[in-house]
Amino acid sequence: MLITMNNSSSSDTNSCLFLHPLLVNTEPIPYVVLTCVLNAVVFLPTVAGNSLILVTMWRNPNLDSPNHIYLFSLATADFITGFVVQPSYVVHKMAWLYSKSSLSCTARIIMEIVAWISAAVSCSTVSIISLDRMLALQLHMRYQLYVTQRRAINSTLSIWIGLTILSCGRFFMKDIRPFVVIGTIGILSGMANVFFAYGQIFRYMKHHRKKIGLQCPSVTGINTSDSETTTAKKVKVKKLWRSAINLAYVVGLFVVAYLPFVSTLIAFLVHGPTMQIDVAYDITRTIVFCVSLVNPFFYCWKISDVKIEVMKTLKKIRKRAIDLDDKRTDGNSQNNGENHTASR
Numbered sequence: 001m002l003i004t005m006n007n008s009s010s011s012d013t014n015s016c017l018f019l020h021p022l023l024v025n026t027e028p029i030p031y032v033v034l035t036c037v038l039n040a041v042v043f044l045p046t047v048a049g050n051s052l053i054l055v056t057m058w059r060n061p062n063l064d065s066p067n068h069i070y071l072f073s074l075a076t077a078d079f080i081t082g083f084v085v086q087p088s089y090v091v092h093k094m095a096w097l098y099s100k101s102s103l104s105c106t107a108r109i110i111m112e113i114v115a116w117i118s119a120a121v122s123c124s125t126v127s128i129i130s131l132d133r134m135l136a137l138q139l140h141m142r143y144q145l146y147v148t149q150r151r152a153i154n155s156t157l158s159i160w161i162g163l164t165i166l167s168c169g170r171f172f173m174k175d176i177r178p179f180v181v182i183g184t185i186g187i188l189s190g191m192a193n194v195f196f197a198y199g200q201i202f203r204y205m206k207h208h209r210k211k212i213g214l215q216c217p218s219v220t221g222i223n224t225s226d227s228e229t230t231t232a233k234k235v236k237v238k239k240l241w242r243s244a245i246n247l248a249y250v251v252g253l254f255v256v257a258y259l260p261f262v263s264t265l266i267a268f269l270v271h272g273p274t275m276q277i278d279v280a281y282d283i284t285r286t287i288v289f290c291v292s293l294v295n296p297f298f299y300c301w302k303i304s305d306v307k308i309e310v311m312k313t314l315k316k317i318r319k320r321a322i323d324l325d326d327k328r329t330d331g332n333s334q335n336n337g338e339n340h341t342a343s344r
Helices: 029-056 067-097 103-148 149-172 177-223 222-271 274-301 302-341
Strands: none
Touching: 029 067, 029 302, 067 103, 067 149, 067 177, 067 274, 103 149, 103 222, 103 274, 103 302, 149 177, 177 222, 222 302, 274 302
16 A cells, blocks of 8 residues: 555565555455456456547547547546556556565556556546536636637646656655645545536526526517527527536546545544555555546547547448458458469
């Protein structure tokens, strides 16, 4: 577990740089095996699902809005979780169980550093997505003036760079508690932003519906152009509202998954390192890792423009596979014909 101070001497074979000596030998084996099996089963579908999302969104003119840029960042973090974090977790745990301390330490360092980077980016991105949907509803046409593609890219890159530097800064910490405090505050702040943003969204929609209801009796008294403008505004607001609700599934999943995890961090800060907290940490972070598998399904299920483009990508992949298969079949037929002719 990364969140315990390393009080052992440098000569202690159980120590691993800034990480504390493992308690795997005292942890219940079923929990260790369970988390290893879950991560081993999930990481390949996680990589495949998020790869599909990333390939679909990369340089796609239909998916280049600020909101899609944030989703691309979230999918990147999820891809890294499946490609690096989960395999490293399995290698680390299994190597330690089989007394391969050097391999275990290497995999553990990779897993801990990259896991905190991807988790922090995911937390920050989900928070930004929620605030972005809030601003889209409140600003209307002014939204495109303030929230541009360039600003979305710059803010996303700043998040990745800043959180990577922060996570790597653990190498220089003798006491890991300040890092845990920062991480806990960061997660709680992200959740607070989510609740604030969606509270404002629901409040705005309640006010908007009330306003539309008051305007309905006087609709016959306004001219055609005003009526068309009002109708267009209603359609725009309805579209933004649907977008916010669809993304609420991703946001809600984030809250449900991270709440047990941050509770474990708080328990460590209050009670210090124990075997029970180690076990809880392994289980809750595995839940967090598994969210990376579910997110692509939510994108395709609830976000219509992403679903349409993903279906196009799948058709292209299928067409290329069929073309390759046809070429191989033609090549085999030609070779068989040549061999038959030569045998005569």
